[in-house]
Each structure stands twice: as structure tokens, then as C-alpha cells.
């Protein structure tokens with residue numbers, strides 16, 4: 727396995743804000759994300775964190791720059807290849823869980839496993855293992871509405887792990903939770919890293935998340951500025 731799971735070079739991205747005006751949000755960002763660590767990127771609202779995450783995961787395209795994930799240049803992939811690659815290699819956790827309301831917790835986690843080609847039975851087996859890891863073995867048959875906010879987000883974490891991804895991207899993963907439930911999710915990330923070998927890239931406007939990171943960066947004025955933010 728590649729020690730640098732993501733290598734990004736010279737990422738630029740502008741958005742048109744009016745007919746004849748555009749704003750450069752990412753001004754040539756270069757970044758390396760290490761395997762088996764939790765990397766946290768903090769920055770003010772509007773700094774470009776979600777934009778950067780979308781670009782690093784191939785959900786959006788940069789105007790300039792190059793991104794290697796596991797040594798593979800994602801700009802060279804077709805949309806179909808990229809979406810297959812994403813389903814297999816990248817897990818996503820967002821502020822809102824986006825679980826499918828009509829399916830149970832175990833079905834929500836099983837769906838991406840089936841999309842990757844597994845049978846329903848195999849997918850459910852793996853789904854139940856994952857729900858056990860996130861501490862929800864006894865809630866697997868609940869639908870999202872029958873779970874607390876913190877539990878819903880733990881199902882979303884299990885779903886992100888579904889296909890054993892090389893990296894998990896989390897965008898404000900605890901932004902919708904109270905501090906106690908937020909802490910549970912943070913401890914879960916640390917446990918998943920330490921005991922299960924997962925790699926995380928977490929972005930947040932909340933400086934509280936600095937303590938979660940093995941590596942911490944700040945994004946400001948379209949660039950990464952590295953002060954002494956790291957807590958370890």
C-alpha cells in the first residue's frame with residue numbers, strides 16, 4: 727500500500743459569481759494525505775473545505791492540478807471508472823447522514839456492498855459486522871427514524887466502511903450532533919484508525935476537531951497554511 731494515500735498538486739478552482747466575475751476559491755493547493763492517520767483540515771465557513779473535499783474525491787473537477795489516490799491519477803478516469811473507483815476506495819460521511827428512510831440500518835449499510843457486486847446474504851453479513859464495530863449490533867433492524875441522531879450518524883460511519891475503503895472523507899461529521907454524541911463519533915474514528923487500520927480526512931469549521939487530528943492543516947484565503955495546529 728502507498729504510504730501517501732492522496733497526493734494533490736496545484737489544485738485550483740474558481741466559481742463564477744456573476745456574469746463577468748469569478749472568484750478563485752482554491753489557489754493552487756498541494757497536499758499529501760498519509761495512510762493510517764486522521765488528517766483534519768480546519769477553516770472558516772466559505773474557506774473552501776467542502777470544495778476541496780469534493781475535488782480530492784473526484785466528485786468535482788479542479789480547473790488545474792493533479793490528484794493521485796492510491797497512486798492512480800483520477801483525472802485520467804472516465805466518469806464510470808471514477809464512480810466505480812469511489813464506491814470501492816472512498817467512504818463518505820457528511821453532516822447529515824443521508825440514510826435511506828425506508829430501509830433498516832443493516833440494509834442501508836448493505837446497499838453499497840451489493841452495488842460492489844456482493845449477494846444480498848454476503849452484504850448483510852458484512853453489514854452486521856460493521857454495525858457491531860460501531861456499537862449498533864442491537865439496532866440493525868431499526869429504520870433511521872427509529873434511531874437517535876448519534877446512532878444515525880454511526881450507521882452512516884458503518885456505511886462509509888462498507889467496501890473497506892482506502893480513505894474515509896468526512897465533511898463536518900459532527901456538525902449536526904450535540905457535544906456528547908460528537909465525542910462518540912470522534913472516539914469511533916480514533917478506534918477505527920487504531921484498531922482497524924482506517925485512514926480519515928476530516929474537514930470542519932470547528933476548531934474543536936483539531937484535537938482529533940494526527941495531522942492538522944488550516945485552509946485560508948485559498949491556500950493551506952500550516953502553523954503549529956497539530957495537537958500531537
Ligand SMILES: Nc1ncnc2c1ncn2[C@@H]1O[C@H](COP(=O)(O)OP(=O)(O)OP(=O)(O)O)[C@@H](O)[C@H]1O
Nearest residue numbers: 741742751769770771772773774775776777778931
Ligand atoms: N457550485 C458553486 N458555485 C458557486 N460558488 C460556489 C459553489 N460551491 C461553492 N461555492 C463558493 O465557494 C466558497 C467555498 O465554499 P465551500 O462550500 O467549499 O466552503 P466551506 O469551507 O465548506 O464552508 P462551510 O464551513 O460553511 O461548509 C463559498 O464562497 C461558496 O459560496
Ligand SMILES: [Mg+2]
Nearest residue numbers: 775776777897
Ligand atoms: Mg462545507
